[in-house]
Amino acid sequence: xxxxxxxVPFGEVERVLFRTYVNCQIAIAHPRELYxxxxxxxxxxxxxxGCSLATMxxxxxxxxxxxxxxxxxxxxxxxxxxxxxxxxxxxxxxWDRLCPLPPRxxxxxxxDQS
Amino acid sequence: xxxxxxxxxxxxxxxNSNPSAFLSDEGVGLLFGQNASVVVIPPDFAAAQLxxxxxxxxxxxAPQTHSEWGTIIGQIYAPVFKDLGKSRQKADWWSWxxxxxxxADSPSRGWIIADWVDEExxxxxxxxxxxxxxxESEAL
Numbered sequence: 052x053x054x055x056x057x058x059v060p061f062g063e064v065e066r067v068l069f070r071t072y073v074n075c076q077i078a079i080a081h082p083r084e085l086y087x088x089x090x091x092x093x094x095x096x097x098x099x100x101g102c103s104l105a106t107m108x109x110x111x112x113x114x115x116x117x118x119x120x121x122x123x124x125x126x127x128x129x130x131x132x133x134x135x136x137x138x139x140x141x142x143x144x145x146w147d148r149l150c151p152l153p154p155r156x157x158x159x160x161x162x163d164q165s
Numbered sequence: 166x167x168x169x170x171x172x173x174x175x176x177x178x179x180x181n182s183n184p185s186a187f188l189s190d191e192g193v194g195l196l197f198g199q200n201a202s203v204v205v206i207p208p209d210f211a212a213a214q215l216x217x218x219x220x221x222x223x224x225x226x227a228p229q230t231h232s233e234w235g236t237i238i239g240q241i242y243a244p245v246f247k248d249l250g251k252s253r254q255k256a257d258w259w260s261w262x263x264x265x266x267x268x269a270d271s272p273s274r275g276w277i278i279a280d281w282v283d284e285e286x287x288x289x290x291x292x293x294x295x296x297x298x299x300x301e302s303e304a305l
Binding site for chain 1: 226227232233241243245262267271272273276277280281282283286
């Protein structure tokens with residue numbers, strides 16, 4: 052397959068990142084893990100997961116898992132838990148590229164730097 | 166003891182011939198979960214039941230603390246796994262899942278437009294509660 056103009060080669064570094072990403076274990080096993088760790092509502096869980104409140108309530112109260120996209124929801128919840136636990140370790144440059152923080156939010160997250 | 170976690174992974178050179186060689190045994194499983202690798206079409210699939218709700222049906226998600234409501238815009242026939250053990254070789258059964266476009270006043274519409282719902286978790290909206298749909302169509 053010929054490479055299109057401007058494409059970076061899919062080299063050894065990219066292959067390692069690809070393998071790491073697709074096998075990443077950041078997902079949690081059940082939304083209850085996050086619910087027990089943090090005082091948030093089921094509505095907030097649903098917003099993070101990207102499902103409806105009804106789907107999240109069914110999942111939480113009846114252990115009735117969503118048949119569609121469950122792994123996507125669990126990965127999103129896992130990403131949020133990672134953020135909660137490790138946001139202090141994320142360099143300012145990464146914040147600026149990924150989700151730039153308004154000064155007020157930056158002061159709350161990193162009070163010792165303001 | 167080999168502590169290199171990547172030792173069991175296929176060679177990076179395999180990527181062009183088989184990209185999925187990098188995946189774990191369960192696969193990514195984004196659509197049907199981690200049992201995706203054992204989903205097979207059953208022999209009697211053609212005789213499977215028809216969907217209970219048609220496209221355009223006005224439905225309510227089975228009442229929870231907060232109900233949701235909207236219009237069916239998609240149907241898929243999907244496997245059901247009651248035991249999520251890795252030894253499963255086939256689905257326990259198949260049933261319908263519906264994509265429901267949430268009404269503007271449904272609680273979750275603030276962050277999603279539509280959601281997937283099992284047939285058993287849906288019920289038809291009583292005709293008297295169907296006002297928001299006609300209001301929306303008039304507004305268009």
